[in-house]
Amino acid sequence: MTGRKVAFLGGGRMGEALVSGLIRSGGRSVEEIMVTCRREERARELKERYGVATTLSNPEAVAWAETLVLTVKPQDMEVLLAQIAGSVQPEHTVISFAAGIRTSFVERHLPDAIPVVRVMSNVAVLVDEAMSVVSPGAHATEEHLEVAEELLGYVGKVIRLKEAHQDAITATSGSGPAYFFLLAEAMIEACILLGLSRDVATELIVQTMLGSAKMLRDTGKHPVELREMVTSPGGTTIAAIRVLEETGVRAAFLNAIDAARRRSAELAQGGDDD
Numbered sequence: 519m520t521g522r523k524v525a526f527l528g529g530g531r532m533g534e535a536l537v538s539g540l541i542r543s544g545g546r547s548v549e550e551i552m553v554t555c556r557r558e559e560r561a562r563e564l565k566e567r568y569g570v571a572t573t574l575s576n577p578e579a580v581a582w583a584e585t586l587v588l589t590v591k592p593q594d595m596e597v598l599l600a601q602i603a604g605s606v607q608p609e610h611t612v613i614s615f616a617a618g619i620r621t622s623f624v625e626r627h628l629p630d631a632i633p634v635v636r637v638m639s640n641v642a643v644l645v646d647e648a649m650s651v652v653s654p655g656a657h658a659t660e661e662h663l664e665v666a667e668e669l670l671g672y673v674g675k676v677i678r679l680k681e682a683h684q685d686a687i688t689a690t691s692g693s694g695p696a697y698f699f700l701l702a703e704a705m706i707e708a709c710i711l712l713g714l715s716r717d718v719a720t721e722l723i724v725q726t727m728l729g730s731a732k733m734l735r736d737t738g739k740h741p742v743e744l745r746e747m748v749t750s751p752g753g754t755t756i757a758a759i760r761v762l763e764e765t766g767v768r769a770a771f772l773n774a775i776d777a778a779r780r781r782s783a784e785l786a787q788g789g790d791d792d
């Protein structure tokens with residue numbers, strides 16, 4: 519298989535989460551992973567924690583690897599690309615995690631014909647339940663998408679979409695965990711209002727969210743159908759739903775997610791030089 523030797527350029531939180539997931543799942547052995555860092559202390563830490571090779575030299579990692587996973591912050595991307603431009607070959611697969619950085623930007627800062635795949639994932643990478651979306655750049659083919667899908671498959675679910683959808687993805691599955699955390703927080707507060715302790719409240723709400731998420735995923739039923747299952751005529755649930763609808767919660771979600779999409783597009787504009 520192609521792409522066995524993987525270099526993570528930028529061993530921060532996302533890079534570490536991916537390395538950890540890859541090793542934990544057996545997707546790669548430690549000998550097949552290299553991580554680059556900006557600071558010696560961080561390189562030592564990752565080496566001790568996972569047993570992978572680390573280096574402060576991005577060109578060294580590029581020369582060794584087949585797959586390059588770019589996990590630096592968007593604002594550090596240009597410097598990183600300048601450091602590796604002399605070593606990247608068309609045989610490499612470049613997978614970029616930087617939010618808001620277009621494949622055209624990466625391609626323009628590297629030699630001609632480099633295959634680039636852009637990824638938007640989410641924080642659930644940490645528990646192997648990420649939702650990741652991959653989009654091909656101008657030179658990425660089926661083979662390169664498969665390399666990205668294989669790697670991301672170890673830490674959750676992966677689908678393919680055109681890059682034009684990346685702002686929408688950022689606003690939904692990318693930021694999505696934050697919306698669910700906010701909902702959990704609000705529901706826990708509600709339990710406390712009703713006189714339950716915080717510990718009990720947290721247990722009730724977390725398990726309820728998990729159970730609901732599993733039903734959504736495993737039954738394949740539409741959310742409306744599942745909601746109807748717990749909404750009996752004249753009952754308690756419909757009394758709550760009425761208040762939620764009166765306060766405009768549905769419109770609030772539509773507006774909020776649209777605002778996130780607009781913000782993502784604004785930030786992406788700043789990260790491009792079109």
Ligand SMILES: NC(=O)c1ccc[n+]([C@@H]2O[C@H](COP(=O)([O-])OP(=O)(O)OC[C@H]3O[C@@H](n4cnc5c(N)ncnc54)[C@H](OP(=O)(O)O)[C@@H]3O)[C@@H](O)[C@H]2O)c1
Nearest residue numbers: 528529530531532555556589590591592616617638639640
């Ligand atoms: N697509 C997604 O779903 C998703 C989700 C979260 C994050 N991200 C993206 O993932 C990327 C990383 O985010 P993060 O939260 O992991 O950031 P982070 O913790 O700051 O990690 C970035 C790491 O890269 C290092 N670094 C910077 N420039 C470097 C260079 N030229 N060579 C080697 N290492 C370098 C930094 O070193 P220092 O420690 O010295 O700063 C830092 O350790 C960002 O682009 C973010 O947009 C994507």
